[in-house]
Amino acid sequence: MPALSLRRRILRGLTAGTAVVALAAGLAACGGDSDAATTTTDSASSGTVTVGRLSNGAAQQTTLQVPEVTSISAELPAAVRKSGKLEIGVGALPSGFPPLAYVGSDQKSLTGAEPDLGRLVAAVLGLTPEVKNSTWENLFVGIDSGKVDVAFSNVTDTEERKKKYEFASYRQDNLGWEVPRKSTWNFGGDYENLAGRTVSVGSGTNQEKILLEWKAKLAKEGKKLTVKYFQDQNSTYLALAGGKIDAYFGPNPGIAYHITQVANTPQATRSAGTFSGAGETLQGLIAATAKKDSGLAKPLADAINHLIENGQYAKWLAAWNLSNEAVTKSEINPPGLPVDNS
Template sequence: MSTRCLVALTALLAFITAGCGAAADTGAPAGNGVEPSRDVLSAVVVDEAAAALLPADVKARGVIRFAASIGGTPPSAYYAEDNRTALGQDIDIAEGVAKVLGVRVEREAASFEAILPALAAGKYEVGTGNFGVTEARKQTIDFVTYVNDGQGFAVRANDDRLSGVDRLDQLCGLKIGTGTGTTFEATLEREKHVCPDQGKPPYEVLPFSEGSAVYLGLQQGHLDVVMNTINGLRHAAANQPNLRFLGEFKRLDVGFALKKGSPLAPALQAAVNELIESGAYRQILDKWGTTDSAIPRSEISPPEHS
C-alpha cells in the first residue's frame, strides 16, 4: 500500500472515529453496550491497606507515571471528540486503581510498540495498552492483570472465504493486517511456516502502528483479514459497516505492564482486587460492554494461557 493511500485511509477513519467521540461527549451509547459518559468511579474511596503497599517515593509524590497507548475506538482506550480527553476501559481501571491508592495518574500517550521497551528502561512506571500476558514478555516485564481478553479475527461482511479461524493454516495466501509490536504480530510471524509446511502459499503479515489504517485497509480491499483484540473486534463489528467478527482465536490475560521486579506491582494488584470486591470493577466493565472479560482476582505475572 502506498504512503499516500495509507495517509488517506488513516485520515478517513480518523473522521469516522471522531463520530464515536461525539457519542462520548453527548452521553449517547456508542454501540455494543458502551456508555462512555456513565460515572462509575465517584463512589471509589481510598483503601488504606492497599495504599500502604505503595513504594515510599510514589506515596510521597502522590503520582504514578503511566504510559498509555490511546487510539482508535472503544472499548480499550481512545480519544473523545476533542482529541485530548482519554476514554475507555483501560483509562477507567487505571483511574479507579489510583483512587483506591490515594494517588493521581500522570498519563503520557505513547505508541503501543514503544511502551514495553520504555518500561524496561525505566522511562515510565506503568504501561497500559491492552497488553496481553505472554511468556516472552514476562522475561523483561511484570504484569498486574485486570481483564481477560485475547486474539480474534474479522473480515469484510461480504467476504465468505472464512466462516471462522481455528488454525492459522486457514489463512494461507491471505493478507492479514494487525498492530505493530502486538501479540497478534508475534503469533502470526512465529507460525508463518505452517502454510509452506503444507505446500500452501504463505499468508502475508502487514503490521500497522495506526489501528485506523488496519480497518480501512480491510474495507478498501488492501487486506483480507484483521487480527485484533476480541473486545475491540466485537465493538468494531457492532459499529462499522461491512465488518464481520470471526470469533475468538486465543484468550490472554491483560494487565498493567511494569518493569521486571517493580515494587509497584503488589499495590496495583491490591487496588484491582479492591475494585473487584467493591463492585466498581463490574460497573466499569459493564460500562464498556466487556463483562465477558471479567477476572475473579488480579494476579501478578500469571502463566500465559495455552
C-alpha cells in the first residue's frame, strides 16, 4: 500500500463499532500474540472453493468449481510443486480489515476477499492452500524468510517494493465515494462535480491529500468545496444519514463493506464512484506478492488470468461487493507507485 499502513487505511472505512468487534475477534484468534500466525488449511486443491464463508453478512457465499490447470501448475518452481502446498500470507493481525481479511463469524477462522482469492489461485495450481495470518510487518518477514510463498494481503504494487518482491496484479487500488442510497450524486471521475458539495474525509490520509488538492483547484475557479472532519466513523455516518454531508471519501473496500452492513436499514448507502489511490496519473494496483526471483509471479499471474477468463474471478469480486475494483488482466510487475510516492 502507499504511505499509510494497510490497517489504518481500511479502518478509516469502518464504523467505530465494527472496528471494535474486529479487534476483539482478531485478538481472540491469536491469543493476544500479534506476531503469531493463524494457519488455516483448506481442501481447495480438490477443485471446489467456497468464497464468502463465515463473512457475517459481508459476502454472498458462493461455491465455485476450480479444477487444476496442469499447463499452469507446471510453471511452478520445483520446490513449491513438490511440497503440494501454497503458503499464503495475510497481514491481518491484530484487528483485521473487513471485507478483505478478518476473523469470521465462528470467531476463529480467517475469512475475507484476500484469503479467498489465495484459495482460488491455489486450486488452479493444484496446491493445498495454507493461509497464515500475521501482523502487517511480519507478513514481509515471512516472505523474506520463505515461511510463506506469496502474500494476498492488499499489497500495493510500488517501484520501491520491486527491489525485493515480484508482483502479479489482481485488483485496482481504489478510493471510493459513499452517499445515501437515495442520493442522485455521482463522482463521475471529474473533481468539477464536487463544486458546491460537502465531503467528509479522514485526517492525515492519502484521500485527504487528494481532496484538498481538488478543493484548492476549485477555489481558483471561484467554486467551493467544503471538507468536514469527524472524530470517528460513527459520527461520519450519522452526518451522512442526517444530510450534514453529501458524501464520504475513503478506502473503497471499507466502503463496500459498510454498504453491506447497512443495506437493510434506514441508513442504507451506495457507492458513488471510485478514484485511483495512486492519484490522477496512475491506476494503483493490488498484487500477489512473492520474493523477487522466486519464479512465482508468472504462474500466479497465469492462474489469476485463468480465473478471469473463466468467470470465477468476477464471481469472487461480486460475492464481496468489490466488482468496481476489477482488472481485465493480471500483469507481472506492472508500473507501480513511484519511489517518491511509495
